[in-house]
Amino acid sequence: MSTDYQQARAALGHRLRELRLTCPDGRLTGQQLATRLGGTWTKSKVSKLENGKQTADAGDLRAWASATGQPEAYDGLLAQLRGFESHIRSWRRQLSSGHRPVQEAITAEHDQTRVLTIWESTLVPGMLQTADYARHVLTRHATLMQSPQDTEDAVRARIRRQEGLYEPGRRYRILMWEGAMRALVCPPTVLAAQLDRLAAVIGLDTLELGVVPFAASLKIYPGGGFWVYDERRVVVEDWHAELWLDDAASVALYLRTWNTLEASAVYGADAQNVIHGARQALT
Known part of the structure; x- marks a missing residue:
């Protein structure tokens, strides 16, 4: 703390x-x-x-x-x-009524955001998750946190947030570490469908999906995931809590971190190749 x-x-x-x-x-x-x-x-x-x-x-x-x-x-x-x-939101307090209220709170933040900048090193970002993948992730998190199991409500709330991908005027800048696409946090069949979903969304005009491959030369270590809402606020997730930071210096630091990580990323056909390699590894 x-x-x-x-x-x-x-x-x-x-x-x-x-x-x-x-x-x-x-x-x-x-x-x-x-x-x-x-x-x-x-x-x-x-x-x-x-x-x-x-x-x-x-x-x-x-x-x-x-x-x-x-x-x-x-x-x-x-x-x-x-x-x-507003700065430190412990999981114990946030999850006292289950995951759905947490999902709805973050949806409210998404609704007022035009440019969402995301880095994920361990999981496929919620904005791109399939329902089955989200179900496994949320269930395991609820078990760890010993919180109420309202998984289906939480999954629906998370998937509903993805409607923003199809709204003109929005922009999603998402970077992923290759390890996030290979982590077996769900059965292989579920992960295979999730990787197919990633390959399918590349090319959406609202989405810039970059992948940092294992083989890339890194300018900084991958670190944990974070989400920057416009240039207004950054949310950082840890095991005990989420940090909601809205001071200009913190927001600037995380944007600078994202830009440093992006220097090692690939996009388009090269990103498809990395996704395809992760998909092939499952079989």
């Missing part, structure tokens, strides 16, 4: 402590506040929130503001929470 995230959570905890100590009918102890809040609240939870050891959710903040007699403080608390959650 980043230092910036910890500092932001600690600042929110400090504000919560202020509200407890400035309660209009007199300062409350942690135990007294927990008693007022009732339910699953304990003195330990109050302490963890105030000391930045646990992240509150919107319901926690509303209850806290009300219990301390200062409901008008809720909007400010929520703004603090949204400020740092």
